[in-house]
Amino acid sequence: MADPGTNGATPPAIAVRDLTMAYGDFVLQRDLHFTIDVGDIFVIMGGSGCGKSTLLRHLIGLNEPAGGEVFYGTESFTHAPPRRRAEMLRRVGVLYQSGALWSSMTLAENVALPLGEFTTLSEREIREVAALKLALVGLAGFEDYYPADISGGMQKRAGLARAMALDPEILFFDEPSAGLDPLSARHLDELIVELRDSLGSTIVVVTHELESIFAIGTNSVFLDAESRTMIATGVPTELRDHSEHEQVRRFLRRGEA
Amino acid sequence: MSVQSPAGELALTRLPGGTLVVRLAGAWRLDHGLPPLDELRREVRKATPAKIAFEGEGLTHWDSAVVAFLAGASTLARDSGIPIDRSGLPEGLGRLLALAEAVPEKDDAKEGSNIDDLVHRLGEKAIETHRLFRSDLQFLGHLALAVGRAFRGKARFRGSDLAYLIQQNGFEALPIVTLVTFLLGLILAFVGAIQLQTFGATIFVADLVGVAMVRDMGALITGIIMAGRSGAAFAAQLGSMKVTQEIDALETMSISSMDFLVLPRIAALFLMMPLLTLYGDAMGILGGAFVGVSMLDLSLVEYLFQTADAVSMSHVVGGVFKGSVYGALIAIAGCLRGVQCGRSSSAVGEAATAAVVTGIVAIIVACGVFAFAFYVLGF
Numbered sequence: 001m002a003d004p005g006t007n008g009a010t011p012p013a014i015a016v017r018d019l020t021m022a023y024g025d026f027v028l029q030r031d032l033h034f035t036i037d038v039g040d041i042f043v044i045m046g047g048s049g050c051g052k053s054t055l056l057r058h059l060i061g062l063n064e065p066a067g068g069e070v071f072y073g074t075e076s077f078t079h080a081p082p083r084r085r086a087e088m089l090r091r092v093g094v095l096y097q098s099g100a101l102w103s104s105m106t107l108a109e110n111v112a113l114p115l116g117e118f119t120t121l122s123e124r125e126i127r128e129v130a131a132l133k134l135a136l137v138g139l140a141g142f143e144d145y146y147p148a149d150i151s152g153g154m155q156k157r158a159g160l161a162r163a164m165a166l167d168p169e170i171l172f173f174d175e176p177s178a179g180l181d182p183l184s185a186r187h188l189d190e191l192i193v194e195l196r197d198s199l200g201s202t203i204v205v206v207t208h209e210l211e212s213i214f215a216i217g218t219n220s221v222f223l224d225a226e227s228r229t230m231i232a233t234g235v236p237t238e239l240r241d242h243s244e245h246e247q248v249r250r251f252l253r254r255g256e257a
Numbered sequence: 258m259s260v261q262s263p264a265g266e267l268a269l270t271r272l273p274g275g276t277l278v279v280r281l282a283g284a285w286r287l288d289h290g291l292p293p294l295d296e297l298r299r300e301v302r303k304a305t306p307a308k309i310a311f312e313g314e315g316l317t318h319w320d321s322a323v324v325a326f327l328a329g330a331s332t333l334a335r336d337s338g339i340p341i342d343r344s345g346l347p348e349g350l351g352r353l354l355a356l357a358e359a360v361p362e363k364d365d366a367k368e369g370s371n372i373d374d375l376v377h378r379l380g381e382k383a384i385e386t387h388r389l390f391r392s393d394l395q396f397l398g399h400l401a402l403a404v405g406r407a408f409r410g411k412a413r414f415r416g417s418d419l420a421y422l423i424q425q426n427g428f429e430a431l432p433i434v435t436l437v438t439f440l441l442g443l444i445l446a447f448v449g450a451i452q453l454q455t456f457g458a459t460i461f462v463a464d465l466v467g468v469a470m471v472r473d474m475g476a477l478i479t480g481i482i483m484a485g486r487s488g489a490a491f492a493a494q495l496g497s498m499k500v501t502q503e504i505d506a507l508e509t510m511s512i513s514s515m516d517f518l519v520l521p522r523i524a525a526l527f528l529m530m531p532l533l534t535l536y537g538d539a540m541g542i543l544g545g546a547f548v549g550v551s552m553l554d555l556s557l558v559e560y561l562f563q564t565a566d567a568v569s570m571s572h573v574v575g576g577v578f579k580g581s582v583y584g585a586l587i588a589i590a591g592c593l594r595g596v597q598c599g600r601s602s603s604a605v606g607e608a609a610t611a612a613v614v615t616g617i618v619a620i621i622v623a624c625g626v627f628a629f630a631f632y633v634l635g636f
Contacts, residue, residue: 060509086511094509100502104418114510117413162506 011073013038013170013202014059020067021054028054031229034221041196041203041216043236046223047251052206056174059204060094061085090118093163097174099155101147107134107158108143114165133161137191153184171195173205177212189216210252222248267292269300275307279330282315285323292326298333309334312345324353396593403515412516419521426487427529433486434479438537441478442466442544450553459553463563466545471572475538477624480583483530484616488591491522492612495595496605523588530584531577538576579627583620590616
């Protein structure tokens with residue numbers, strides 16, 4: 001297999017090479033082949049049930065590919081030994097669909113846990129950093145609340161604070177606007193762009209929310225449930241206007257091809 | 258031919274050209290039942306009509322009852338190759354029917370038809386059992402590694418979690434353990450008293466209750482209580498953490514859920530079960546004493562001295578040892594079923610049930626093994 005990223009000046013953040021995803025005998029998607037560049041806001045899009053979230057799970061090692069490989073930079077993530085994988089994942093933050101905050105811990109403890117595990121900060125410093133991260137997502141003062149005490153939108157933001165705890169180079173978002181009202185969804189979009197611009201993170205977003213896709217996406221891949229593979233990749237607005245595939249244009253124009 | 262329900266009316270008439278007219282009139286509502294499709298089927302079978310035409314002008318009220326009837330009639334017509342004419346139906350009805358038929362039924366959407374045969378089901382079950390067994394072994398392997406890490410001081414979990422679990426599964430279990438073991442001691446005393454009274458040896462009720470509680474029953478009954486209380490709770494906790502992706506979040510942060518969630522739970526029960534067993538033993542002896550004093554004319558001091566004579570230190574140590582093994586088994590069963598839980602809320606309930614069943618089976622089997630081993634060793 002060709003080493004990905006040798007053609008460009010800087011290696012890509014993530015490269016997916018001939019990835020096949022399957023549950024047992026059932027192939028969900030095959031021959032996925034795309035590159036996520038550093039600084040991109042990369043959108044994984046497609047209809048319901050096409051395997052968007054499963055692709056994200058493959059990218060962060062929660063599912064194992066049935067074939068093909070995932071590279072972080074130029075290094076294979078799929079074939080890395082467990083310890084090396086853990087190191088690679090330390091540069092990654094994930095915001096899960098439901099926030100996935102640890103319900104037995106306060107918001108501050110949620111953010112503090114990865115800090116305590118992977119840094120040498122003192123307890124007081126950890127507490128300060130955790131408070132800062134919560135403040136960044138607009139949750140200053142909510143340090144001692146439990147996840148069950150706050151609204152769904154706040155849980156998502158707290159989940160983002162936890163995902164950002166270790167200043168990751170790559171941030172993954174699984175359906176960030178699902179279950180949020182239009183205003184909160186838009187704020188989250190703005191926050192995502194802000195994070196990319198200020199921290200220089202690479203962002204990978206799984207979504208089917210058209211407004212988000214056009215507002216923030218700089219690159220994308222479209223998974224088709226019918227043919228079970230990716231049928232388009234590129235800048236979302238260009239795909240909307242010029243894609244050769246009717247499904248892609250229909251999807252991006254809400255059915256008006 | 259015509260059928261009348263309380264409000265609606267269905268009439269089938271044949272026109273000279275071979276057309277069968279299905280006329281619906283009045284009010285057809287779901288709460289009055291569907292227009293009978295059997296009538297139409299019988300009529301069609303009698304002589305295949307050239308065409309079926311639906312008439313609905315007389316309908317004063319209709320709802321899904323009519324739509325379901327018409328959809329059934331359309332399928333019937335299609336299967337017999339008879340053309341249908343819906344032009345006589347109200348506009349809304351026609352649109353609903355078109356909507357229901359817009360997406361043809363997917364062949365593979367209906368499950369179960371081919372799973373009905375016995376061999377297939379047996380095979381599926383065998384594969385499923387094999388898969389579950391492998392995942393049990395995998396869990397135990399990972400657990401062994403985690404315990405190894407814990408002994409080398411490398412396992413990562415929060416002390417505050419362990420403290421909380423100890424409180425939840427130790428101290429807070431005291432009331433139920435008190436009630437059940439006290440009553441068990443009482444029951445044993447009654448059973449013994451009936452037999453021993455015939456020999457005039459009621460004082461030996463103290464021996465019976467004391468030895469039975471301390472050697473076996475105290476640990477066993479406390480174990481069963483804790484399997485229902487803590488085993489189910491552990492499975493539900495871990496299962497719902499799986500549903501909400503909290504376990505995924507731990508894994509992607511390279512924090513082992515085995516270290517972080519499973520170890521403190523096993524440690525908590527392993528540490529608390531011996532204490533609860535000791536406490537349960539004492540409560541059981543008190544239950545026996547209650548019967549002895551109140552019904553068998555024994556004095557409390559006499560009863561307790563008799564118990565102390567009968568029960569040896571090795572009985573106590575053996576019982577407590579059994580208690581801690583049961584504790585570990587219950588916690589392992591609970592965590593195992595929690596980790597194997599599926600990603601839906603109904604799966605959490607199933608996991609809790611499975612945890613209690615597995616836990617109780619495990620401690621009863623262990624109890625049998627202990628009884629045999631202690632007997633052989635002359636303990």
